[in-house]
Amino acid sequence: MRSRLKSLVITGALVATQSSSGAAWAAGPIHVIAAENFYGDLATQIGGKHIAVTSILANPNDDPHLFESSPSTARAIAGAQVIIYNGVDYDPWMDKLLSASHSADRTTIVAGDLIGAKSGDNPHLWYNPKTLPAVAAALAAELEKRDPANAADYKANLGKFDTAFAALMTEVDAVKAKYAGTEVTATEPVFGYMATAMGFKMLNYDFQVAMMNDTEPSPSEVAGFENSLKDGTVKILFYNDQVTDDTTTRLLGLAKASHVTVIGVTETEPKGKTIETWFAGQIADVQKALAASH
Amino acid sequence: MSGIFDYEFMRNAFAAATIVAIAAGAIGYFLVLRGETFAGHALSHVGFSGATGAVLIGVSPLLGLTAFTMAAGIGISLLGERLHRDVAIGMVLTLSLGFGLLFLHFYTAYAGMATNLLFGNVLGISPQTVLVLLGMSLVTIAALCLISRPLLFASLQPELAEARGVPVAMLSALFMVVVAVTIAQAIQIVGVLLVFALMVAPAATALKVTRRFATGLATSVLLALAIAWASLVLAYVTDWPTSFWITTLGGVAYGLGVLANRVRQVR
Numbered sequence: 001m002r003s004r005l006k007s008l009v010i011t012g013a014l015v016a017t018q019s020s021s022g023a024a025w026a027a028g029p030i031h032v033i034a035a036e037n038f039y040g041d042l043a044t045q046i047g048g049k050h051i052a053v054t055s056i057l058a059n060p061n062d063d064p065h066l067f068e069s070s071p072s073t074a075r076a077i078a079g080a081q082v083i084i085y086n087g088v089d090y091d092p093w094m095d096k097l098l099s100a101s102h103s104a105d106r107t108t109i110v111a112g113d114l115i116g117a118k119s120g121d122n123p124h125l126w127y128n129p130k131t132l133p134a135v136a137a138a139l140a141a142e143l144e145k146r147d148p149a150n151a152a153d154y155k156a157n158l159g160k161f162d163t164a165f166a167a168l169m170t171e172v173d174a175v176k177a178k179y180a181g182t183e184v185t186a187t188e189p190v191f192g193y194m195a196t197a198m199g200f201k202m203l204n205y206d207f208q209v210a211m212m213n214d215t216e217p218s219p220s221e222v223a224g225f226e227n228s229l230k231d232g233t234v235k236i237l238f239y240n241d242q243v244t245d246d247t248t249t250r251l252l253g254l255a256k257a258s259h260v261t262v263i264g265v266t267e268t269e270p271k272g273k274t275i276e277t278w279f280a281g282q283i284a285d286v287q288k289a290l291a292a293s294h
Numbered sequence: 295m296s297g298i299f300d301y302e303f304m305r306n307a308f309a310a311a312t313i314v315a316i317a318a319g320a321i322g323y324f325l326v327l328r329g330e331t332f333a334g335h336a337l338s339h340v341g342f343s344g345a346t347g348a349v350l351i352g353v354s355p356l357l358g359l360t361a362f363t364m365a366a367g368i369g370i371s372l373l374g375e376r377l378h379r380d381v382a383i384g385m386v387l388t389l390s391l392g393f394g395l396l397f398l399h400f401y402t403a404y405a406g407m408a409t410n411l412l413f414g415n416v417l418g419i420s421p422q423t424v425l426v427l428l429g430m431s432l433v434t435i436a437a438l439c440l441i442s443r444p445l446l447f448a449s450l451q452p453e454l455a456e457a458r459g460v461p462v463a464m465l466s467a468l469f470m471v472v473v474a475v476t477i478a479q480a481i482q483i484v485g486v487l488l489v490f491a492l493m494v495a496p497a498a499t500a501l502k503v504t505r506r507f508a509t510g511l512a513t514s515v516l517l518a519l520a521i522a523w524a525s526l527v528l529a530y531v532t533d534w535p536t537s538f539w540i541t542t543l544g545g546v547a548y549g550l551g552v553l554a555n556r557v558r559q560v561r
Contacts, residue, residue, distance in 0.1 A: 071530045074303045074417040096418025100303035215398040 030146055032139075033077055035094050036084035038126050038269040038278075039111070039135060043084060045275075046139050046157045050150050054080070057091075057268055069093055074101065081105060082142055087112030090123035110136045124267065128193035129169050132275065136161050166274050171283045172197050179290050184230055186238035187248050188212045191265040191282070195238070199288065203228050211247070225251070229258045235293050236286065236293060241266045261289035298530050299397075300476045304421040310427050313523040314479045315492065316412045317431040319518030322439060322493035322529060324469065325512050326501055328449045331494050332380060333370055333470065336387040338477045338489035339498055340366040343394030345411050350397045356426070360478040366390055367470030371463070414485030416536045418525070427479050446507065483522070484537045491537075495544030496521060502551035517547055 034040035040055030043154050047053065054076050057068075075096075077083065078101040085094040098108065111125050112118070114115040125131045140158040143160040155227040172194070180199030184197040186192070189208040196202065204225045211219035217225070228234045230252070237255040239248055241264035255262050263285045298304055325334050341359040348358020366386050438445075448455040448462045454460045480489045495529035496517035500510045525539035532539075 068416060069417050070533050070535060071304075071417060072533045075301060078301050078303060093415060093418060096415050096420070097303065099420035099422075100306050102302060186484050210399065213398055213401065215395060215401075218399065 002027055003191065016189065030082060030143065031076075031080045032078040032082040032084065035083075035091045038275055039084040039086070039133075039268055040134060041275050042136055042161070042259070043082075043139055046136055046154060047143055048153060048157055050147060050153065051143065069097055073097070078103070081107065082139070083108045084139065085110060086123065086125055088117050088121055088123045088125065089119050090125075090175055107142050109135060109142065109180050111135050114138055122189045122192045124190050124192060127191055129172065129197050131193075133165055136165075157182055163174060168276065168279050169197075171280070171287075175199070175283065175286060175290070182236075182290065183228070184236040184238065185225065186233045186240075188240040188243065190240050190267050191238045194282070195293075200236075203234060217283050226254060229255050229260050232258065234260055234262075236260065236289050237262045238265050239263075242268070261293060263289060295356065298527065302543050303417050303419070304526070304530065306421060306424055307416045307526055309424045310419045311416060311483055311526055312519065313424070313427045313431045314483050315518040315522040315524075316515055317434050318480050318493045319496050319515035320511060321473055322497035322518070323500060324438070324442075324445060325473060326494060326497040327446075328469070330379075331490070331498075332382050333367075334473060334477065336370070336383045336494050337363045337366055337470075337474055337492050338486050339387055340390040341478060341481050342411060342486045343390040343397065345395050345398040346401065350401050355480065356482070357482060359411070360475060360488060362390065363474035363477050364471050367474035368467055369505060371470045373465040374466070408559040411481060412486050414481060414483050414488070414537060416483045418483065423482065427482065430475055430479050434472050434479075437472050438466070441465055441472075445469055448484075464551065484540055488537050488541055491541040491544040492518065492522070495541075495548050497552035499544075499547045502548070502555045521547065 006081050026256060029050060030047065032040075032043045032047060032051050032053045034043055034053060034055045037055035037058040043053045056073055056076075058174065074097055083094070083098065083106065085108070088211070090112075111131050111134070112121075112123075114284055115125065115128060115130045117128075119127055124258050136158055140154045143154045147154075176199035182200050183203055184200045184204045186195070186208055186209050189202075189205065192202055192205075192208075192252070204221065207217045207221040207225045210221060231239065237251070237260050239252060239262060246248050252262055263282070265282055266278075269275065273281070304419040312318075322334070325331055341363045344357035344360070346358075346361020347362065348355050351358075369386045370379075370382050372403040373385065379486075442456070447467050448460050448465050452462055476493065477489055480492050484492050497514040499517055500514035503513055503557050504510045505528075521540060521543045525536050525543055528534070528539045
């Protein structure tokens with residue numbers, strides 16, 4: 001809670017990205033709602049001008065963990081044909097909003113279900129290399145079914161995304177080939193799946209979960225975390241750029257004093273970036289940090 | 295304004311708000327009359343711990359919340375016999391918040407399910423939840439009807455009631471259970487942090503406006519209903535959170551009540 005209460009009250013801003021440039025389509029654009037803006041970006045990349053995408057959590061300065069939905073969000077969901085959300089308890093408000101408005105003509109794409117993640121897993125699934133391609137494929141299939149006339153476009157867009165994403169993963173594999181086994185840590189488990197994909201050994205997971213849930217980490221967790229920074233075990237400290245409070249600031253200071261590279265990662269897609277540039281930037285940060293420390 | 299009832303989520307929200315407002319207005323009236331508003335505030339926070347505990351063992355948060363607030367309600371009335379009442383409430387509150395923290399500590403997954411309860415989500419009420427709220431509401435109002443006469447007597451003249459053989463302690467415990475169940479419902483609408491607004495504001499305003507029991511009770515219920523409905527409409531129009539409007543309208547109503555009371559005293 002603490003610092004997050006403020007953002008919670010303010011949150012509820014709904015950012016709409018209308019992809020169709022006012023052109024009237026025979027049946028109108030397919031309305032797609034994405035709970036988080038990176039799924040919204042993905043939808044825009046796949047659907048192009050044939051769909052209208054609305055992302056609910058879009059402001060990278062808001063902590064998306066707490067969210068009180070506004071009537072406009074509920075209205076948008078009531079009128080949408082395709083809903084994309086993360087699942088695994090990351091966005092339980094979406095389940096609630098869906099249960100409050102039934103619709104026969106609505107498809108939900110739940111990222112967690114697609115990759116077989118279950119409640120209790122690290123919820124930041126979009127950093128798992130399997131997730132975004134799986135969502136993209138599911139969405140493309142759904143759009144092809146709803147709008148067969150433009151099926152070729154959806155297929156082409158899916159191909160384009162898959163190629164770009166595969167290029168990113170080549171970089172990830174390159175990091176893994178060179179630095180597998182490097183010990184790293186984080187203030188929150190945001191980047192966890194990507195760190196695993198890079199072959200890193202992520203330390204202090206329990207500490208990160210406590211930070212994520214705003215509970216008090218136990219003394220041994222704090223001690224373990226601080227020691228891993230002080231004794232130079234870890235090479236990188238990842239922190240959640242969107243949640244900075246006193247504890248995080250103190251830990252960042254400690255990391256700097258111990259000459260551990262800190263890398264800020266974000267939970268949602270920063271403004272002005274695409275999935276590709278966002279991920280590429282973070283991967284480049286990691287490569288730079290490791291090249292300097294080895 | 296057109297189309298506010300076209301949306302299923304708005305219809306569910308109105309149904310739930312109506313059910314909860316009636317219960318909260320009626321039970322809140324006794325709560326304020328008995329000077330136990332702090333207990334109401336504390337019980338709602340206790341509910342948060344119950345919900346986290348429920349999520350931890352994998353049962354519905356609403357169930358854990360109700361069970362925990364009921365246990366705390368009984369605890370408060372039992373302890374309150376011997377200790378000073380405020381101390382008893384504070385003890386139970388901090389004790390249960392401590393447990394809530396412990397539950398979150400053991401909860402190694404993402405706790406969004408529990409934190410979601412802090413502010414409620416009236417726009418995410420399913421038809422099933424409306425039915426659950428209706429059932430809970432009927433039980434609490436029926437219980438209140440059964441105990442209302444002796445409870446009123448025990449609230450206004452506790453010594454006399456005790457001398458006449460009214461089971462004051464038992465009534466107090468029963469009432470706390472009724473309050474606990476009402477709070478568990480109200481949390482669905484306004485969340486843990488703002489239950490006070492829905493349960494206390496209309497009742498306190500009613501007590502400022504009239505001293506007559508029946509009129510006061512009716513005013514409290516009607517005010518709670520008016521606030522809940524107006525808040526949903528205002529939230530729909532402004533796109534601001536419903537909870538904000540409920541607290542604001544509650545505050546405004548109480549302010550006007552105080553003002554009316556002053557004016558009457560001057561005259």
